[in-house]
Amino acid sequence: MIPGEFTYHRPSSVAEAVAILVSHGDEARPLSGGHSLIPMMKLRMAAPEHLVDLAGIADLKGISDGGATISIGAMTTQNELIGSDLLTQKLPIIRETSLLIADPQIRYMGTLGGNVANGDPGNDMPGLMQCLNASYVLAGPDGEREVAAREFYEAAYFTALAPEELLTAVKIPVPAAGHGYAYEKLKRKVGDYATAAAAVILTMDGGTVSSCSIALTNVADTPLFASDASDIITGSTLDSATVDRAVAAAEAITEPASDGRGPAEYRTKMAGIMVRRALARAAERANG
Template structure:
């Protein structure tokens, strides 16, 4: 189908974007890579009267180190994330996750900001950002604020972002050197959303888990930070009984829909299996 009529804007600064969002409110939508909003417009599931193209704003692009954090501009593409030497050395799980998103054509256009900001439970980066305890830097008429990723998602396509606000960057604490990591994703075919996926980041002190963080993708109407499972694993030696309890705790918070990817019960169990696989690989990668 063909989208309805809309007015196209291409601002050159974040302040211009915010002014347009304030002026037009719910009638305006930012355009990042376009892989979410354009299909919805074609299906008439979304009909913004004003489309604000973010592609001309240089300040929204790039990856940099800022003290104990890494900051990624919202318009940085998945291809840029994959190619970044800084991320490969400090946050390799981002590269690993980006390589599992869709296909190369989409990754050259799809952006970090678009992936995290629209509240699609099938997107991969939101759960990963929760796992990494990231925060989203948001610009609005009252200035900038930070929203923790673990507090950002309220329901499918509903977030803590106000209509006149824009995610401008993602701020991620740099994990400890030698940390273990893994993102495991089960999908039907290349380019598909996850049937279930899990992110794990941990550190080891000898044979004991010093810290652990677990998050799940596409098994509820929001990404899921598995806080109880993370706590169970922290301080353990990853013995079989402890891992079993942690997996059960993670599965207990899932609420997947039954759809073409499988019945709800199957998807819940696959979330547990993805978590186990990610935990095993993360532990193997961690320096003791």
């Protein structure tokens, strides 16, 4: 189908974009990579009267190293994340996850900001950002504010982002050197949303896990930070009984829908399997 009529805006600054959103309220929508919004417009599931293209805002691009924190501009593409030497060195799980998103054509256009801001429970980056304890920089008419990724998602397609605000950057604490990581994703075919996926970041001290973070993708209306499962693993030696307890705790917080990817019970069990695989691979990496 063909989208309805709309007025096209291409601001050159964040302030200009925010002013347009304030002026037109709910009738305006920001456009980043467009892979979620444009299909919805074609199906007339979204019909914004004003489309605010963010591609002309240079300040929304790029990756910067702040030492303990890395900041990534919202309009940085998945392909740019994959090609970043800085991320490969300090946050390699981002590259690993980006390579599992859709296909190369989409990764050349799809952006980190669009992936995390849309509130689509099937997107891969929101769960990963919760695992990494990232925060989102939101710019609005009253200035900037930061919201933790673990507090940003409210329901499917509903987030803490106000209608007149833009997500401008993602700030990520750098994990300890030598940390282990893994993003395990089960999907029906290349390019598909996950049937279930799990992200794990952990550090080891000898044979003991000194810290652990686990998050889940596409097994509820929002990404899920598995805090209980993370706590169970922390302080353990990753013995089989402890891993079993953590997997059960992760499965317990899921509420997947039964759909073309399988019945809810199956998707819950696949979430547990993804956690188990991700823990094993992250531990192997942490151990050298």
